Amino acid sequence: MRIAITGATGNMGTALLRRLATEPDLDLIGLARRPPVPGTGDPYDGIRWHAVDIGEAGAVDQLSGWLAGVEAVVHLAWQIQPSQHRARLRRTNVTGTANLLAAMRAAGVPKLVYASSVGSYAPGPKDRLVGEDWPTTGVPRSGYSVDKVAVERLLDRAERDDPGLRVVRLRKALVFQRDAGAEIARYFLGPLAPVSLLRWGRVPVVPANRRLRAQVVHADDAAEAYLLAVRGDVAGAFNIAADPVLDGPALAAELRGRAVPVPLPALRLFASAAWHARLQPTEPGWLDLAASAPLMNTDRAATVLGWRPTVDARHAVRDLLSGMAAGAGTGSAALRPARGAVGRLRAGSPAGHRDPA
Numbered sequence: 277m278r279i280a281i282t283g284a285t286g287n288m289g290t291a292l293l294r295r296l297a298t299e300p301d302l303d304l305i306g307l308a309r310r311p312p313v314p315g316t317g318d319p320y321d322g323i324r325w326h327a328v329d330i331g332e333a334g335a336v337d338q339l340s341g342w343l344a345g346v347e348a349v350v351h352l353a354w355q356i357q358p359s360q361h362r363a364r365l366r367r368t369n370v371t372g373t374a375n376l377l378a379a380m381r382a383a384g385v386p387k388l389v390y391a392s393s394v395g396s397y398a399p400g401p402k403d404r405l406v407g408e409d410w411p412t413t414g415v416p417r418s419g420y421s422v423d424k425v426a427v428e429r430l431l432d433r434a435e436r437d438d439p440g441l442r443v444v445r446l447r448k449a450l451v452f453q454r455d456a457g458a459e460i461a462r463y464f465l466g467p468l469a470p471v472s473l474l475r476w477g478r479v480p481v482v483p484a485n486r487r488l489r490a491q492v493v494h495a496d497d498a499a500e501a502y503l504l505a506v507r508g509d510v511a512g513a514f515n516i517a518a519d520p521v522l523d524g525p526a527l528a529a530e531l532r533g534r535a536v537p538v539p540l541p542a543l544r545l546f547a548s549a550a551w552h553a554r555l556q557p558t559e560p561g562w563l564d565l566a567a568s569a570p571l572m573n574t575d576r577a578a579t580v581l582g583w584r585p586t587v588d589a590r591h592a593v594r595d596l597l598s599g600m601a602a603g604a605g606t607g608s609a610a611l612r613p614a615r616g617a618v619g620r621l622r623a624g625s626p627a628g629h630r631d632p633a
Contacts, residue, residue: 279506280305280346280385282330282376283353285312285320285608287456288391291495292350292502293319299503305342307353308608316607330372339379348387348506349380357463359551359559362419369423370430377434380441389505390431392445392513394491396424400570402489407573408447408513415568418561444505446498449517449572452592453495455606457599458614466556471614474601477532483543484524484535487567491517494587494595501583510581515572518585518592530593540567 279296283289284306296302297319304323311325326342328335330353343349353376355368380388395418398411414425431443452460461471473479493516501516520526528535540563548560577583587595598604603614 277301277348278303278305278346279348279350280307280343281350281352282307283351284308284323285310286352286610287453287459287495288451288498289352290319290455290606290608290611291453291499292352293323295496295499295503305346307339307342310609312608320607329368330375331367335372335375336378336382339376340382343379343383343385346383346385348389349376349385350389350502350506351376352391354391356420357557359419359557365419366423370426373427373430377430381438386440387442387444387506388431389444389446389502390427392428392447393424394447394449394515394517394569394572395421395565396428396447397570399568402487402571404571405573406570408515408576410570415561415565418565419559420561421565442511444511445513446501446505447513447515447572448498449491449493451495451498452492452596454595454599454604455611456495457596457602457604459605459611460596461600461603461614462557464558464562469556471600474597479531479533482524482528482531482533482535483538484528485538485540485543485567487540489521489523489571490566490569491521491571492589492592493518493585494592497585497587501577501581504581504583508581514577514581514583515574516577516583517572517574518587518589520589521571522589522593526590527593530590530597
């Protein structure tokens, strides 16, 4: 079975390659802006790589040639940085997905497994779980959410226009693993964050708010969901998350610190000021998304897809924190290990202004 994977060098892509490497009947094609060079090591070696920016005007012709004979595409390619350049992000996230869908249609690829997200959902409850029928209208102040919603609408139209296309949407919680430690620190914390505190296993103070409750899933478990979706005779949306739900006190316990209640307006004011001052790369819409996104029920994934997580949310967080403390990464450009605080500062541009991958 021949499978093509866009964004195959990132957090989710790397975990998926690890999982698919154990399936001897799969022929894998990796699509990325900066493919790993030969000899990079596992899990990137032994895969046919093609360099492509899916948002470029000529990407459709390139992609359609490479997708000839492919039975399923796993679409993971997504940009969240540089956050100060919304047009650039939208070109990759939305235009890039439209280009991919056009190329799949030209090549006759019958199946798409798309990396959707809890971020596609409308604001929802934090005291109960919602199913896949929750509205996918997003959180308007989050650029990430706006783009996820736009792609959901593209997929709706693609399914209407091509009844032979089978689309699976994996609406995942936050995806954590040790190998993504350096990447997530770059993307969400920036060079000035005191990541070194994690080496001591303690962060004294953790902001908390009753709306800041979220779900996570370990990358290895999410990779299993992708494999099941690729192989299974399934379609539609599936929520992917692990228990328990995490909040400020739970995170403070992991960090051996104290949860301090902070009003959301104060947190947003701080996040906005730091982002506009280029002191950290995370646009304030991420806080709006965290406070608004609903908690997801994963029963459909269990009963229809046959998926259940094997790593609970606490252990997924511990795995990520250990990777952040160590600056862990891999041989890919996106997951490159940290170079230390001095090296990150010398690397150049202000947070959120340059592409950290």
